[in-house]
Amino acid sequence: MNEFKIVLDENFGTYVTIPEVSRKVWLEVSDDLEISEFSTNLPNSYQTKIDQLLEKSGVWFYKAEEKVFNEFGEKIPLELLGIHLLSEDDEPDFIFGLVFGSPRESEHGIGLKMSLNTMDIIDYGDAEVAYF
Numbered sequence: 248m249n250e251f252k253i254v255l256d257e258n259f260g261t262y263v264t265i266p267e268v269s270r271k272v273w274l275e276v277s278d279d280l281e282i283s284e285f286s287t288n289l290p291n292s293y294q295t296k297i298d299q300l301l302e303k304s305g306v307w308f309y310k311a312e313e314k315v316f317n318e319f320g321e322k323i324p325l326e327l328l329g330i331h332l333l334s335e336d337d338e339p340d341f342i343f344g345l346v347f348g349s350p351r352e353s354e355h356g357i358g359l360k361m362s363l364n365t366m367d368i369i370d371y372g373d374a375e376v377a378y379f
Contacts, residue, residue: 253297255286263330265304273329277378282336293336299363300330300343306366311345311359314368323351331377333360340364344377 253274255261260275274297276283282293289297300307308327316322331344341363348356356374361367370376 253289253294255283255289257286259283259286263301265301265308265327267304267308268327272327274332275329276332279379280333280335282332290336296334296336296341296363297332300332300341303363303366307343307345307361307363310366310368311347311361314359314371315347315349315357318371319351323349325349325357328356329377333379342369344379346374346377 253261253263255276258275259278260273262271263274264271276286282289285293312325315325326348327345328348329344329346331346333342333344334340343361343363345359345361346356347358352373358370358372358374358376358378359368360370360376362369
């Protein structure tokens with residue numbers, strides 16, 4: 248388990264680290280969610296979901312990377328830019344979005360939406376997919 252409590256800034260986000268990337272990654276709660284009102288004091292249950300998400304990065308990161316490579320038909324340079332939390336605390340599935348940058352798609356970026364419960368990729372497209 249993550250031993251540090253996640254505290255979000257006024258933009259509902261913070262930087263986190265995962266072993267799969269060498270630099271910190273922006274993690275944010277969608278400001279459309281009611282949970283964003285608790286950004287400086289997230290409930291323990293939501294904190295636990297974030298911890299699970301970060302602990303399972305070795306699964307979702309490589310699954311997302313593989314999807315992008317398959318869509319492009321080859322391995323391309325990718326940089327994980329952001330993780331966007333898209334679910335309320337009381338929702339049965341925890342949905343999150345990932346935004347990747349790449350020189351191959353520099354104008355619109357690359358976005359995926361995934362389920363933490365099943366690790367299924369729900370949607371794929373430009374970066375906007377990861378925000379809604």
